[in-house]
Amino acid sequence: MSRKNFAYSPYQTRYIMLQAILFYTPRWLWKNWEGGKIHALMMDLDVGICSEIEKKQKKKLLLDYLWDNLKFHNWWAYRYYFCELLALANVIGQMFLMNRFFDGAFLTFGIDVISFVESDQEDRVDPMIYIFPRMTKCTFYKYGVSGEVERLDAVCILPLNVVNEKIYIFLWFWFLILFVLTSGCILYRIIIILSPRMRVYLLRLRFRLIRRDAIDVIVCKSKMGDWFLIYMLGENVDSLIFRDVMHELAARLGHRHHLHIHPSGLGGGKEIQEA
Known part of the structure; x- marks a missing residue:
């Protein structure tokens, strides 16, 4: 194996801090873009312990918001997806930056360690x-007895590198795991965007208290951004309250419980609207 010189030690702390900032950037962007929308729409309905009058008022407010702003949430949802895409680009970019930091030795670092074992x-x-x-x-320079600079060579022990090697082998595998998981998440988002039927399936799978025909109508008459908001609300609102809101929203969208459901599972045989 050829000899290489690495000059990373003086910059290691600053580089790790830069990595932390880059990893935090997608979350910071989304927190600013989201603007507390989910928390505001929850209105403490995640607990579900309140008077019937208050609960009815809050459900009406939530229902009115969903009805009045239907088909206006695509841009909001796409910004979330952009942050996920940015997270993937961040992982890939940091792997190549780290590889440059270690003079081309990082990309295969984990594989080399496995091969070594x-x-x-x-x-x-x-x-x-x-x-x-x-x-x-190590080379030291000091003033000798005569006042001239003397050069001294010695062998130095670098105990900190015992810790560094463990840190960076962990980072290599961590980056690999993040890359696989984030890539899977991006693929999942693409399927959701392109397949309204998948949105129906996911809502049915996650929220079993909601009637299937009501879910069909909601997805049919809304857009992908509305689906994303509804799914997020369902994750944070009491399940019984969320069920009531979804049934009332479906009723406003023209759903009737006795309506004949097409064998395909889509209300009235209509095709589900694309995002």
Whole structure:
């Protein structure tokens, strides 16, 4: 294995701080764009313990908002999806930045460590020691007895690199896990955007108290952004209250409980509207 010189130590702390800021950026963007909408619409309905009059008033307010702002939530939802896409780009970008930071040795760092563990003891070279040496040659300069600068060579122990190698092997596998999970999340979002039937299925799967025909009507007459808001509200509002609001919203959208449901599962045989 060829010899390499790494000059990362003086910048390591600043680089990790930069990574933390970059990872926090998508969350910061969404918190500002979301503007507390979900919390405001919840109106403490997540607990469900309040008087019937107060509960009825809050349900009406929530229902009126959903009705008045139907089909106006796409931009709100797409900004959330953009933050998820930004998180994926952040993971990929940081892996390549880290690779440049370590002079091309980071992208294969985890694979090299696994290969090192599985290889013969006589032939293997520890990639962690290769990147994070524990001993190195140090050169010191000091004034001698004659007043001239003398050069002294010595062997230095670098105990901190024992910690560094563990940190960066963890980061390598952590980046890999984040990449896989975030890529799966992006694929999931693409399917949701392109497939209204998947939105119906997810609502039915998650909120079993809501009648299927009501879900069909809501998805049919709303857009993808409305679906996203409804799903988020359902995750945060009391299930019984959410069921009542969804049934009333479906009724406003023209749903009748005795309406014949097409065998495909979509109310009245209508095609579900695309986002």
